[in-house]
Amino acid sequence: MRRPTLEAVATRAGVSKSTVSRVVNGEATVGPDIRALVMRAVNELDYMPNPAARSLVTQRTDSIAVIVSDPPAGLVSDDPMFSTVVRAASREFEAAGKQVALMLAGTADSRLRVRQFVAAGHVDGVMLMSMHGADPLPAALAATGVPIVSHGRPAVSVDVPWVDNDNIGGAALAVRHLLDRGRRRIAMISGPLDMSAAQDRLGAYRATLRETGRRSIVAIGDFTRISGAEAMFQLLDDDPALDAVFAANDLMAIGALRALRRAGRRVPDDVAVVGYDDIEAALYTDPPLTTVRSPMGDQAVASARLLLGLLENRPMSSVVLPTELIVRDSS
């Protein structure tokens, strides 16, 4: 037994397919009595339009690809960014009647898959997340003509509108705060330098220190807890006298906290720590983490809205959201 079709509903209601189509799509040009008749038939048969047939003719799919650059299996599995951003964006898209197709793009294989998927017309739009600099995906997708937005400014300049937080301003906030607290030797744990957020935060750290004539001390991580811990150990090695560290995200700050504990340093007495993002976990560290709040959820929502606007052919442009320093006990 097959699912009922438009035609079945039409027959049952004693009207034409066209009329049923009009009712189902909410067009105004149908008399109220006929509309009621059709609705009754629809309900009786539990009719639902076949999405494949519909999108075959409309050339729309009412779905959006959310593309996450996935690390190789096993790495960074519980990234709070993923959860927050995907959820917030999904809610926004669902509210607009768009379905979210989630795709992981880590390997070259999966990037090919993604490109094919998008080029085949599976989705009406694409939202990119956490793109790395070397990634050829944004350009490849832009070439398909499908509207794209990037959550986070792409590292290489490519003609894709984006939404980001004020990484430069936020990082400057963090460093100035440490300076205000009287810290002299402020180190930084940077994110991977092929991501614009990492570049900007590092750049602002350097610039701010330079203003006061101080030297920068940097170790590079990859935004994971473990890399934060490793970077911290290295920094302690490089400059045992450091009295503050600014981590480019909270996850690395958490790793740094653990490394400092292991190394016998007290926070904030010996070393002050400031993170970035203000994830929920920052409230639960010991001591609670001073951090720069980046409005991750808002950023995701803004990205989604940007894309939705693009789909309606409204002129849209990139957005920078403000950040805020949240002072807790780690600094």
Added chain:
Amino acid sequence: MRRPTLEAVATRAGVSKSTVSRVVNGEATVGPDIRALVMRAVNELDYMPNPAARSLVTQRTDSIAVIVSDPPAGLVSDDPMFSTVVRAASREFEAAGKQVALMLAGTADSRLRVRQFVAAGHVDGVMLMSMHGADPLPAALAATGVPIVSHGRPAVSVDVPWVDNDNIGGAALAVRHLLDRGRRRIAMISGPLDMSAAQDRLGAYRATLRETGRRSIVAIGDFTRISGAEAMFQLLDDDPALDAVFAANDLMAIGALRALRRAGRRVPDDVAVVGYDDIEAALYTDPPLTTVRSPMGDQAVASARLLLGLLENRPMSSVVLPTELIVRDSS
């Protein structure tokens, strides 16, 4: 300008649509020379089959709905379970050539959306995540005839195969460990009782204590950090002399750790803490958290495989995965 169709490829290669279709779908009954001819035309035109047209006739979509019961906006945004499970399952589905459609099912509205989406034939199968007891969704979806699996045993008995970890065995492990450590007054922070995992963990806690003639002391949380902290305060209020607490997941254990710190109790000296799940964060608490490792990623992979098997009409049955106690410094 439109994307090239099968017909365009056929014309260019000088063969029939049927032949192109055969080549594109990898059928064996095409001569090697003709196949090469067609492939050349495909590449030259950058042809990609239109998925809507294809699924209109095949009645397949090659996609899977992953349905997450989403809490109201703003709550538990950075659930590590979400990230781990969604990613692991996605990878598995993608490897099998299935696309993942992510749907949030929190409100009654969204549940209706989900039901319609599935009933309309948008997907070939459904994977349910973290279903609560009262949720009518599993039954409603089962009625559509689309294959379903549940990640986590559904609370109410419904004819849906599932994959879970050994909640009873795992919780018993945790409690026995605390008893072995000489703890006398062992409290528990339970998860929401409309979820089977919470029920089973609580049940095993009670049963294990009963064996040794001890009283159980329980507070109920909802698997979030904040609820863990609140539950911990309540437990301290109820029984200031408690010397151990078993939290039904690590997030709540982390909340409990913070509450204990605020209340001036030392961990593990005054109060031992054991969690459940072994999320990555458990390694970074102070002190590092003793916990029951539930193989979340494996469970997600197993759920995905179960569904993929169902789609191939292979007979499949529910799975229980073993757990393991990871002893760290909090107990």
Added chain:
DNA sequence: GATCATGAAGAGAGCGCTCCCTCCAAAAGG
């Protein structure tokens, strides 16, 4: 009463693909 404007409903082509059926040529068998 004849003409025209208006709005509601029906007819049917066509979206791009798959898959059943038919056809044909070459190989195998008598």
Added chain:
DNA sequence: CCTTTTGGAGGGAGCGCTCTCTTCATGATC
């Protein structure tokens, strides 16, 4: 040499829907 078998290729119906075009009824206008 003719018939039968076989495998590779083409023809074309039809999947379920939308949307343009057409038709028809109604009421307004002269």
